Amino acid sequence: MAETLAAAIDRVGSAVDLLRNAQARPTIFPVTAEFSNWRSEQLSWRRSVALLDQSHHMTDLFITGPDALRLLSDTGVNSVQSFAVDKAKQFIAVNHEGYLIGDAILFFLAENEFDLVGHQMVIDWVQFHGETGDYDVTFQRDGNSIVRDGDPALYRYELQGPNALALMEAVTGAPVPPTRFFHMATFTIDGVQVRSLRHGMAGQPGFELFGPWEQGERVRDALLRHGEKFDLVRVGSKAYSSANLESAWVPSPLPAIFSGHDTDRYRRWLPAASAGSLAGSLASERIEDYYVTPYDLGYGRSVAFDHEFIGRAALEAHAANPQRQKVTLVWSPDDVAAAQRSMLEPGTPAKYIDFPKARYGLYQVDRVLVGGVDVGISHDAGYITNEQVFASLASIDNAHAAPGTQVEVVWGEEPNSAKPAVEPHRQVRIRATVEPAPYSRFARENYRSDAS
Structure with a gap:
């Protein structure tokens, strides 16, 4: 029988240690790497x-049955009042404390028939509640090509x-x-x-x-x-x-499943192999320091308090006083070049910065500083050819989220973790400038421009 997440945490001693030293390789897309370049x-x-x-x-979770829409309403922050066949939405779920579980795309295929498509974090959560709750639903799960036969x-x-x-x-x-x-x-x-x-x-x-x-x-x-x-x-x-x-979509924030009300049952149900890996310079032993709210990632427009759902009361409190907002951080070209150049110089180099995507764990969580004080976390980082910048998406305290604000991203782990993608390295600070998310003005003005 496969080890559960709860058993794996007990064996290692803490959720943070389990995730930081996970032996899973970084997530890859199992398709041709480059057709040209x-x-x-x-x-x-x-x-x-x-x-x-x-x-x-991606994983597909096909959900059918007379209670399928009720299950999705009970587990999702989204309104389903006007949801109908031939519509889709970004489905978002939170835990009882209002912290993000994850998001996926929900397709309304036919009467009582849905397809939830995306990374497994929120898909696992919905399936768990469907299987353990009082719902007349059936599931057909089609995993991605890494796990599927x-x-x-x-x-x-x-x-x-x-x-x-x-x-x-x-x-x-x-x-x-x-x-x-x-x-x-x-x-x-x-x-x-x-x-x-x-x-x-x-x-x-x-x-x-x-x-x-x-x-x-x-x-x-x-x-x-x-x-x-x-x-x-x-x-x-x-x-x-x-x-x-x-x-400006953050694909894999750390799911808030490692603490909180009633998540112990979920961890006893979830296979340890689904836990993922944690990378980055944030090295708190407190797992809650890695959690984010929907408002930290710009999902406020998708939250609807027109129905009861898991985490509603807590999310209402977050909505009344959001602490952070999503931004783009444009990294200093000189500092990125210096980090890469360190691999050609004597001594321990900086953590290798991969192009075009620099994530080296499923959940990338790097510290963001102003004047040496933590003001947020940086998520995915990589190179945008269309803008000729190296940038990351970040959740930043409101007081430091204005475009033009100068910050520093702490890059690399200290101490170095035991993940396969982590080589001996030293931490460095990389200067960055706060910019809007999405960074491209065209994207900001046109994305969802005809949404209803």
Whole structure:
């Protein structure tokens, strides 16, 4: 029988020690790393049209039954009052203390039929409550290609960029009907029915296409064939893993499952292999110091207090006095170069900064300082070719979140942890400037611009 998370924490002695020294390798997208090079591939979703294969790196949880919507309402902060077939939303869950469990995309496929798609953190949480609560629901889980045997249930392709709309009209042979952000439509591509979610990344037009796996190759070939005249670029895992930096989405904040009311039952249910790994310069022994609220990550617009849900009372208190907000930190070119240059100099170097994404654990949590005092945490960090900056997404105290504020990011671990991706290194401080999130003005002004 697989070890549970509760048993693993008892064996190691603390949740922080378990996560900081986890032997799991950093999360990878199990698709081709680069079709050309990640720099040109990043440019494509801003300049022409990018084709990204989402079929392999996410988990699908298909939820069916008469109580499916009630389960989602009870576990999610989102309103379901106007939720209907052919709509989708960013589903967000918190624990009883109002701290974030995680987020995923929720598709309303048919009456009493939903697909929750994303990283496993929030998917595990919903499945646990569905299986242990009084709900008439059934689950069909399709893990990502790292853990699954065989092919995925669905193919999932994403088209993004200024030429995406023209390509869709060419490949379907008809005008694309107006579709609001996060609403779905059905198209025919090469004789195959394809469902599409109106999506966006970095403020550009986008479509997420999905259907039965066995039809995926036919759909992909049609996109490639028609895409030639629209400068279609296939995007590999390196560029794709960095796309969130432009849209300012934090993909894997540490889930608040390691303490709090009624989470002990969950830790006894959850396999230890699902715990993940913790990286970064924040080295508190108090696990709560790694938690974030939805407001820390800019999710306030998705919170609706029109229904009862796990954590509602606590979240209302957070909403009344949010302490932090999401920003972009643009790192000093000189300090990034100095950290990299240290690998070519005598002595212990700085922690290696990988390009285009520098995350070396599932949960990246680095200290952010002003005048030597902690003022927040930095999450994902990486290089944005379209802006020619190295940047990270961060949750910063309100008093220091104004654009132009100068901060320092503490990069590297002290002491060095035992994670496989951690080499002997020394900590360094990297100067950074607070900027809006998303950093790109085009993305800020156009992302969700037609949402209802």
